[in-house]
Amino acid sequence: MKKIRIGIVGTGQRVCLHGGCVFRESRDKIQIVALCDINTERLENARKMYENEFGYGIETYQDYMEMLKDATLDAVYIATPNYLHAEMTIKALEIGLHVLCEKPMELSLAKCDEMIAVAEKSGKVLSFAMQMHYRHRYHKVKELIDRGEIGKVAMAWCTEYRDPFASIKDWVWDPVKSGGAIVEKNCHHYDILDMWISSRPISVYANGNIMKHHKPHGIESGIIDNAWIITDYESGARSMVGISFLANKHHYREFGVIGTEGKIFFSSNDQEIVHVVKTNGDSESYAINLSDNITNDIGGSVFNEFLSCIIEGGEPMVDGAMAKNSMLIPLAAELSIREKRIVLVNELK
Numbered sequence: 001m002k003k004i005r006i007g008i009v010g011t012g013q014r015v016c017l018h019g020g021c022v023f024r025e026s027r028d029k030i031q032i033v034a035l036c037d038i039n040t041e042r043l044e045n046a047r048k049m050y051e052n053e054f055g056y057g058i059e060t061y062q063d064y065m066e067m068l069k070d071a072t073l074d075a076v077y078i079a080t081p082n083y084l085h086a087e088m089t090i091k092a093l094e095i096g097l098h099v100l101c102e103k104p105m106e107l108s109l110a111k112c113d114e115m116i117a118v119a120e121k122s123g124k125v126l127s128f129a130m131q132m133h134y135r136h137r138y139h140k141v142k143e144l145i146d147r148g149e150i151g152k153v154a155m156a157w158c159t160e161y162r163d164p165f166a167s168i169k170d171w172v173w174d175p176v177k178s179g180g181a182i183v184e185k186n187c188h189h190y191d192i193l194d195m196w197i198s199s200r201p202i203s204v205y206a207n208g209n210i211m212k213h214h215k216p217h218g219i220e221s222g223i224i225d226n227a228w229i230i231t232d233y234e235s236g237a238r239s240m241v242g243i244s245f246l247a248n249k250h251h252y253r254e255f256g257v258i259g260t261e262g263k264i265f266f267s268s269n270d271q272e273i274v275h276v277v278k279t280n281g282d283s284e285s286y287a288i289n290l291s292d293n294i295t296n297d298i299g300g301s302v303f304n305e306f307l308s309c310i311i312e313g314g315e316p317m318v319d320g321a322m323a324k325n326s327m328l329i330p331l332a333a334e335l336s337i338r339e340k341r342i343v344l345v346n347e348l349k
């Protein structure tokens with residue numbers, strides 16, 4: 001089988017730290033041809049790490065356009081700061097490459113639409129690395145909701161208490177480059193809540209500020225470090241999401257959904273279990289079968305699925321439409337905090 005030739009743009013934390021070398025699990029299907037970063041030190045570290053892992057030489061570039069034009073590639077993985085996602089995705093698609101782009105999709109709906117339109121025209125695969133979407137537990141909840149275990153969905157929530165973003169990622173602290181903390185982090189959570197609530201959000205009210213991280217490691221912060229976000233949906237349901245970057249290294253996440261006939265909930269303390277309690281008094285806890293199709297690794301299945309779509313055809317689970325959907329509430333919430341008012345999702349551009 002011919003190997004898919006891949007170039008990677010952005011050799012920072014995502015590509016070198018989160019779970020080690022990306023595409024590791026798919027090594028038999030790919031060849032990492034080139035790496036690109038404007039930071040020569042990170043680029044060199046990544047080259048050594050990837051050559052050591054994959055066992056062959058890898059070209060390096062500091063200019064992504066040079067890499068797209070000169071290297072012989074089939075696909076590119078874009079893991080650069082958020083504000084560069086549309087520009088780089090569009091250029092790569094136009095050159096005729098398949099693209100796996102990091103989340104969040106982009107910082108405006110107009111740019112998301114542009115990415116979707118160029119992908120459609122190109123006929124190439126465009127997928128987004130929203131790895132929470134590839135975990136069994138969230139799909140188990142969806143299955144329980146769809147088979148009527150808790151009746152009609154009325155409320156859903158997610159809270160995440162974690163440590164602040166790394167200081168080395170200076171772009172994250174600049175809302176013009178990251179879109180803000182809610183865009184950067186909570187798009188993952190809304191991707192999951194969208195799946196469970198299955199209804200279009202109408203209005204968003206968010207309240208957040210900077211309580212502590214004004215100058216993390218000397219970097220002036222333009223992003224909040226705590227917030228609550230309330231959303232109303234067309235179905236009549238509502239969601240509430242809380243984010244706090246004040247929790248040091250103690251990372252805690254909780255998800256839940258309440259319907260007319262019961263509730264489903266779990267937290268990061270529960271490992272791979274989902275609890276259901278019904279209004280009739282019945283309760284059950286489901287252990288998740290990790291040997292099912294959607295693997296439980298740190299993003300590995302995002303990469304596997306992207307390659308399968310290229311090799312065998314088919315649509316990725318997180319395509320442009322879904323990635324854009326996960327941006328609606330985060331973008332509205334950032335605006336709501338800035339302007340201290342309820343934001344209608346229809347206002348977003």
Ligand SMILES: NC(=O)c1ccc[n+]([C@@H]2O[C@H](COP(=O)([O-])OP(=O)(O)OC[C@H]3O[C@@H](n4cnc5c(N)ncnc54)[C@H](O)[C@@H]3O)[C@@H](O)[C@H]2O)c1
Binds near residue numbers: 130131169184
């Ligand atoms: N899916 C996930 O779970 C997950 C996890 C972490 C980060 N991310 C996403 O991955 C992306 C990168 O995040 P990160 O944590 O690796 O940040 P990072 O700052 O560690 O890495 C980004 C890299 O991009 C490089 N870069 C900046 N401009 C460039 C350009 N014009 N050309 C080439 N390289 C350029 C930087 O020098 C840096 O090395 C972000 O979009 C982030 O939201 C996703």
